[in-house]
Amino acid sequence: MSPNLKTSTSLIAVLALAGALGVAWWVQRPPATATTKSAAAAQPGVAGGAPARAAVVVETAPVRRQAVADDVEAVGSLRSRQGTVVRAEVAGRVVQIGFRDGQKVVRGQFLVQLDDRLQQAQLQQAQAELSIAQANHRRNTELVAQGFISQRGLDESAAAVKVAQAKAELARATAARLRVLAPFDGVAGLRNISVGDYLKDGADIVNLEDMNAMYVDFRLPERWQARVRPGQSARVQVEALPERAFAAVVQAVDPQIDANGRSLIVRGCIDNRRLQLRPGMFARVAARLGDDRAALMIPEQAVVSQGGRQSVYRLVKAEGPEGTPAWRGERVDVQTGVRLAGLVEIVQGLAEGERVVTAGQQRIQGDGALLRVADTSAAATPAAPAASSAAVAWAETLPGPSPCGAAPAR
Incomplete structure (x- = not known):
């Protein structure tokens, strides 16, 4: 048998089988009832027996x-109003320490004394030279009045007095640099020295922080730059005191936009006379940019x-x-x-x-x-949250003027 004959025979067999299956389905299908036809005709939007789309x-x-309220949220960090690391201006050996770790100090309080015996000796020498120069000048003044010496001698003695005064002031200033004083009121940190240590000039002694007022520095997108101004209020929360909220006043706005993040740097001030906040804390800030609308x-x-x-x-x-x-x-x-x-x-x-x-x-x-x-109630919209959660209490306001100026309205 040729290949073409085999292919034709297979095709005829397949067609015959398909026809037999079609006839069997037609004979065995259920007849359409009148109820089915009337229901299909009654459906709205039916075309050609296709069901309509339901609602x-x-x-x-x-x-x-x-x-x-036009509030914008940001994150920032806290820093003290004044903070510095007290350092030795000149080299010397520590002979006395006048503060304890974590102690409150006032401006001008004695902190550290370096060995100043050599400088005190130089000061005494300069003061002695000044006394001699002043005595010579008084004597020359009398001699000029009597005509025993010329005016030139009097001028030279006057200049010698000025030179001796300058030497004495220099010796006094050099000795004073060996006595380290607090530059402002604050809280001393942990000292890095002990009695007997030899300090080089510029060596760290202790950090000093004025924490009566805390600055919070945070960044806002540049689109808010026209709406942020000093005097506006802000709400600050920290991780260490999650149940407290602190009021802040915007102190200043950096005139330059940060080119890296296209952000505006804002500084607020917080009354921290209870010393609940510390420099370096992470803060969440909600700044109010205007009245409620x-x-x-x-x-x-x-x-x-x-x-x-x-x-x-x-x-x-x-x-x-x-x-x-x-x-x-x-x-x-x-x-x-x-x-x-x-x-x-x-x-x-x-x-x-x-x-x-x-x-x-x-x-x-x-x-x-x-x-x-599905819902017919008109009260499906949740109420707007309050400016501050009831679970978060505002920090207590202390009497007296705030170190940040006028307290903001809450």
Whole structure:
């Protein structure tokens, strides 16, 4: 048998088998009843026996207008109002220490005495030379009046007095540099020296921090530079005291924008006379940039972000089957503003009182889809959170003038 004959025979067998299966299905299929035909005809939107698309069940919430504070959050670090490392100006051996670790000191308080015996001897020599020069000058003044010496001799003795005075002042200043004093009121840190140590010039002695007022330095995006100004209030929290909040006042704004992060550096001041805060702490800052204002707010889950586009599905009244009222979804692009806990501000795109879809957006197939609202309560939007949580207490305000100036309003 030739190959062509074998191929033709196989093809005829396959076609015969397919025909037999088709005839068997046609004979055994159930007949269409009148009830089925009438039900298909009664469905709205049926074309050629295809079922109509059912309404999508969604949850909604109203667009509400409520008071919102223009607060911007940032992170920063604390530093003391004044802080320095006390260092030795000249080399010398430590002979006396006048402070304890962690002690409060006042400006001008004695801290460390270096060996100054040589400098004191030089000072005494200079003072003796000054006494001799002054005595010679007084004697020459009398002799000039009597005509025994010329005016030149008097001038030379006057110059000798000035030279001796300068030598005495130099010796006194050199001896004073060996006595280290506190440059301002503060708290001494942990000392790095002991009696008998030989210190080179510039050697560290102890760090000194003025912590009555603390600075908090934080960064804000450059878009806020027109709205940040000195005198505004801020709320500061630290990890060490999570249940406390501290009031801060914006002291200054750096005139230069950081080119690396395009951020604005802001410095606030905190009254820390109770010494609860320490330099180097990590801080969370909520800066208030203005008074409370009325804003349109919706739940943040209502906003759909896709390809840089932010939109919501707005409910539009429509006519359902047999003239019954219904809802249809309309996708609207929106512009958002500040975000709170669970809420987002709508700057453009919606009006007060409209309702938006908060759940079920993924099942909506384009604009105009028929919707069925699952929630009928008008109170579906959570309330705006307060400026400060009830679980967080403000730090106690001390009497008397604040080291930062006027205290901000809370």
